[in-house]
Ligand SMILES: [Fe+2]
């Protein structure tokens with residue numbers, strides 16, 4: 001393998017991982033109530049949407065967010081994504097139950113204001129509660145509960161740009177619909193002709209399972225939980241940050257029939273993740289018994305991380 005120079009120990013630009021998600025909300029504003037996402041996940045076309053799309057969200061981005069994307073696009077190469085898979089998908093770091101992992105993740109303390117921001121555990125509970133309040137299936141609620149547990153990578157010394165950020169395929173041309181596409185100029189893969197054709201190292205229609213996305217918390221939590229969840233939930237976890245696909249409609253030439261069948265579920269999940277944060281703080285202790293039961297319905301006491 002032709003390994004790139006080891007990423008420099010760059011500083012962590014985001015005061016909180018929420019800064020990235022807050023930016024996504026700017027980039028993809030919540031649709032008006034009458035055009036809100038339906039349970040099939042499709043967002044009805046809204047004439048106002050046009051206006052939003054032409055907003056210059058990059059110019060408005062905080063410098064910290066801009067720097068975060070610069071690092072992400074610089075260092076997320078095909079070889080880097082492969083190396084991280086090899087490093088972390090052995091799942092031999094520890095054994096933890098789901099609730100235990102939620103508490104473990106909650107040690108992740110950001111420099112953000114604790115009075116206004118939700119903890120990681122609260123974000124998970126809130127997402128799950130919003131899904132539950134819409135009468136969605138129990139596995140869907142559970143997907144909401146676990147979807148960001150891959151952020152424990154941050155607790156193991158992984159830099160922000162290798163844990164969060166919109167994901168994208170490596171090993172083929174970077175779509176210009178990926179946020180801050182100009183930062184890919186510094187990615188060594190941009191100068192590799194093999195990686196910069198339309199399909200790159202992949203066969204057309206090969207299916208996303210064959211495509212190596214940039215490394216982050218989605219791919220990790222998918223592998224940790226995939227043996228226990230229905231395929232729809234697996235897609236929600238694995239691709240929830242793959243905005244170039246589920247929001248921009250890019251990379252369809254790499255998808256197969258299963259991906260296209262599952263896309264509406266990924267899209268159905270996205271609003272619960274992105275637009276739940278302003279709601280009231282959940283009562284963790286009151287909710288815990290319900291979620292312990294739900295976890296036990298699908299997962300053993302301990303799973304490998
Ligand atoms: Fe996430």
Ligand SMILES: [Fe+2]
Nearest residue numbers: 123147148273
């Ligand atoms: Fe999330």
